[in-house]
Amino acid sequence: xxxxxxxxxxxxxxxxxxxxxxxxxxxxxxxxxxxxxxxxxxxxxxxxxxxxxxxxxxxxxxxxxxxxxxxxxxxxxxxxxxxxxxxxxxxxxxxxxxxxxxxxxxxxxxxxxxxxxxxxxxxxxxxxxxxxxxxxxxxxxxxxxxxxxxxxxxxxxxxxxxxxxxxxxxxxxxxxxxxxxxxxxxxxxxxxxxxxxxxxxxxxxxxxxxxxxxxxxxxxxxxxxxxxxxxxxxxxxxxxxxxxxxxxxxxxxxxxxxxxxxxxxxx
Numbered sequence: 001x002x003x004x005x006x007x008x009x010x011x012x013x014x015x016x017x018x019x020x021x022x023x024x025x026x027x028x029x030x031x032x033x034x035x036x037x038x039x040x041x042x043x044x045x046x047x048x049x050x051x052x053x054x055x056x057x058x059x060x061x062x063x064x065x066x067x068x069x070x071x072x073x074x075x076x077x078x079x080x081x082x083x084x085x086x087x088x089x090x091x092x093x094x095x096x097x098x099x100x101x102x103x104x105x106x107x108x109x110x111x112x113x114x115x116x117x118x119x120x121x122x123x124x125x126x127x128x129x130x131x132x133x134x135x136x137x138x139x140x141x142x143x144x145x146x147x148x149x150x151x152x153x154x155x156x157x158x159x160x161x162x163x164x165x166x167x168x169x170x171x172x173x174x175x176x177x178x179x180x181x182x183x184x185x186x187x188x189x190x191x192x193x194x195x196x197x198x199x200x201x202x203x204x205x206x207x208x209x210x211x212x213x214x215x216x217x218x219x220x221x222x223x224x225x226x227x228x229x230x231x232x233x234x235x236x237x238x239x240x241x242x243x244x245x246x247x248x249x250x251x252x253x254x255x256x257x258x259x260x261x262x263x264x265x266x267x
Contacts, residue, residue, distance in 0.1 A: 006164035009211075010140070013162050014115050020066065021092070021117035051075060052094075060097040061125035070158035070238060070257040071186025074098050078184075082106040083152040086176060088141045088169070088185075089113055089159025093122035093134070099155065100134050110151065111136045112144055142168040146176040156185045158257075161211040166218075170225045180266035183227070188212045188242075189234060189258045212255045227262035234258045 051072035057065055068091055079085060079102040087096050090111025100109045111134065113119050122136045139145040141156075142165050154173050163169050173183060190212040213221075215232050222230045238257030245251055 009162075009164045010114070017091070017115045018117040020068070021115060021121050056098055059101060060094055061129040063121070064092045064097055064125050065094040066092040068092075068158065069186065070188050070242075071235065071259065073155040073157050073184045073186045073259075074102075076184045076259050076261060077102075077153055077155060079103055079107075079153060084108045084150060085110070085153045085155060086144075086146060086151040087111045088144075088154060088156035088173070089162070090122060090136060091115075091118050091157075091159075093125055093136065095155050095157055096122070096134050096136070097125070097129065097131060100131050103133070105133060107133060109134045110146060112139050112141060112146070114138065114140045142172060144172045144176055148175055149178045150176050152178055152181050154181070154183050154185070156183075156187065158187055160185065161188050161213070163211070166213060167221050167225070170221055170227070174225050174227065174264055177264040179264060181264045183260060183262045185260040187258060187260055188255045189218065189232065190214045190254055191234065191256050192254045194254050215258070218260065222260075222262050226264065228265050229261070229263040231261040232258055 052065065056072075056074070073095060077085075077099070079099055081102070081104040083103045084107060085096075085099045085103060087099070087109065090096050090113045093111055096109045096111040100107070103109065111119075111122060113122070113136070116138060119136050119138045125131075126134045126136065137145045141159065142163060154177060160166060160169050177183075191214075194212070215234070218232055219230055235257045239252040242255060242257065243250075243252045
């Protein structure tokens with residue numbers, strides 16, 4: 001992929017999610033809810049479909065859960081008090097705020113997002129909710145504004161597939177993790193070759209569809225970067241909500257949500 005094509009993808013994603021932030025929510029990663037004409041599913045209903053409990057939703061600032069994502073990375077993160085957590089593509093901050101409660105006052109949570117509108121919204125929510133241990137930073141996940149070996153756990157929810165440089169994202173993740181640090185990611189993976197018209201559709205790229213990598217591709221990338229204990233588990237039940245993402249394209253025939261776990265070797 002040329003630099004020009006990569007920049008075009010980033011600009012499209014930034015514009016789309018800026019619009020979502022201004023509107024206050026979407027419905028999963030569906031392009032129809034990210035600037036298209038389809039009806040939006042209420043964020044709370046979408047969050048329940050993605051695996052967030054009513055108790056979790058009640059614990060976070062109003063408006064932080066925007067109905068985006070394809071799963072709940074908290075479910076596999078096993079966060080502990082005192083840990084430092086990084087969320088790649090933090091959006092409205094839902095996973096950051098949930099993580100903040102788990103790591104406690106002695107822990108720290110960093111959210112990185114390349115969309116200024118999302119960062120502004122998340123910072124406002126953090127201030128209103130009194131989240132002193134959460135820090136939202138504007139930046140790209142391929143070039144993280146985070147120091148080497150600074151975090152214990154990396155979360156991400158249906159964002160890495162949006163990047164035109166996925167190996168670069170995982171290299172950065174490896175860099176900022178401490179030895180023994182771990183990935184706990186919810187994302188979409190391709191289960192069959194995507195049709196050319198889907199793969200080249202910028203609307204479907206910004207809708208978490210066209211950029212999906214296969215499990216084999218992800219496993220190879222993670223291993224080449226240096227990660228160990230790689231586990232990628234597709235969630236077939238996710239096809240129920242993925243069917244709503246792109247009307248007329250039958251995208252559930254090609255992609256599925258999955259949990260992605262891996263560990264940076266310790267010293």
